[in-house]
Amino acid sequence: MFGSEIEPVPRVFVAPQRYIQGQGVLDHIGQYLSLVNAKRAGILISRRGQSADGVRIIESLHKSKIDPIVTTFKGECSIDEIALHVDSLRNESVDCLLAVGGGKCVDAGKCVAYRLGVPVVVVPTLASNDAPCSALSVLYSPEGVSTGAEFFPDNPAIVIVDTGVVANASERFLVAGMGDAMATWYEARVCMQNPNARTTIGARPTLASCAIGEVCAQTLFAEGEAAAQAVVSNAVDAPLENVVEANTLLSGLGFESGGLAVAHGIAQAYTAVPAVNDNYLHGEMVAMGTLTQLMMESEEEARRVAEFFCKVGLPVHLGQISLGTNDTNEIETVIEGAMAWPTVHNMPMTVTADLLRRSIMDAHGLGLSVAESMGDGAYRRLQGLE
Numbered sequence: 001m002f003g004s005e006i007e008p009v010p011r012v013f014v015a016p017q018r019y020i021q022g023q024g025v026l027d028h029i030g031q032y033l034s035l036v037n038a039k040r041a042g043i044l045i046s047r048r049g050q051s052a053d054g055v056r057i058i059e060s061l062h063k064s065k066i067d068p069i070v071t072t073f074k075g076e077c078s079i080d081e082i083a084l085h086v087d088s089l090r091n092e093s094v095d096c097l098l099a100v101g102g103g104k105c106v107d108a109g110k111c112v113a114y115r116l117g118v119p120v121v122v123v124p125t126l127a128s129n130d131a132p133c134s135a136l137s138v139l140y141s142p143e144g145v146s147t148g149a150e151f152f153p154d155n156p157a158i159v160i161v162d163t164g165v166v167a168n169a170s171e172r173f174l175v176a177g178m179g180d181a182m183a184t185w186y187e188a189r190v191c192m193q194n195p196n197a198r199t200t201i202g203a204r205p206t207l208a209s210c211a212i213g214e215v216c217a218q219t220l221f222a223e224g225e226a227a228a229q230a231v232v233s234n235a236v237d238a239p240l241e242n243v244v245e246a247n248t249l250l251s252g253l254g255f256e257s258g259g260l261a262v263a264h265g266i267a268q269a270y271t272a273v274p275a276v277n278d279n280y281l282h283g284e285m286v287a288m289g290t291l292t293q294l295m296m297e298s299e300e301e302a303r304r305v306a307e308f309f310c311k312v313g314l315p316v317h318l319g320q321i322s323l324g325t326n327d328t329n330e331i332e333t334v335i336e337g338a339m340a341w342p343t344v345h346n347m348p349m350t351v352t353a354d355l356l357r358r359s360i361m362d363a364h365g366l367g368l369s370v371a372e373s374m375g376d377g378a379y380r381r382l383q384g385l386e
Ligand SMILES: [Zn+2]
Pocket: 129, 130, 180, 264, 282, 286
């Protein structure tokens, strides 16, 4: 499988300098910041976050004699919003930036820190996506439509994940993170097998990133349901710790150095459809993209994954992302968007609009039959439909 062809393109593996995960780590953040020699820390955090996690973080910073300078995240990782925070922090002589929140806040924080020339410390408060560990940010228009990505020379200096905080967030976020993380192995595998494929940083994947992606998927299959259950009862247990690591660290390392394919091309393209973008999370769109990609490869594996998605409550057919097979305009928008997303061409076969259309419909058909036989209770509960 891992052929011995000559590779003029080098293998590259990138990672954050340090990853710290555990219950209550938020209360020790001041100590961890000694790793970047912080004296004045900028904090990018939403208004809502300030009254919750923000209080604990600032208290910990004060204990370590670090001055916090807060800038309020308004909700979009757009060039406009990034400029706003850069302006507000430019004359504050901060020596690092903490990005505290969900995926968009984390990605915006990386952009702000890069422009200020300071290290970024990522503090995800949800395990809903794999943005925290990577050296790239996905950019959006002010309306929230994906417009591309920005790449940085360095990965975050530190990633700090408090599993107690994740356990207190909604189950839907952890499950969405599983949707994002499950794609990692399937996308990395495609890139490894196709000598013409390139990772997000333009390199060849390493064995390490593929192995990480595979362990990520195995962890989800084995412990995903139990971890979701832990979040329902706000408990931190071994399955939750493992799945948070899968969603955040394993998925992050796996996608960045292992490469992406159709799953993320489709997911990013769904952001151009308001009915989807306004109501569904990144990981939920990736779940739909993963089923589409797998229908190009192996129906058997697609079924296995659809059954897992169905159990934890991820969408498996178009109806579960507010679309139907008759929504031709929306589906054509997705196909057009995906075709323009370079990672779809990492697939071993030539990817055409026709193939994407057929695979979206095949995945929809499979998802419908899986949802009919297994029931859609978990999906409905997560979406607040009952
Ligand atoms: Zn993703």
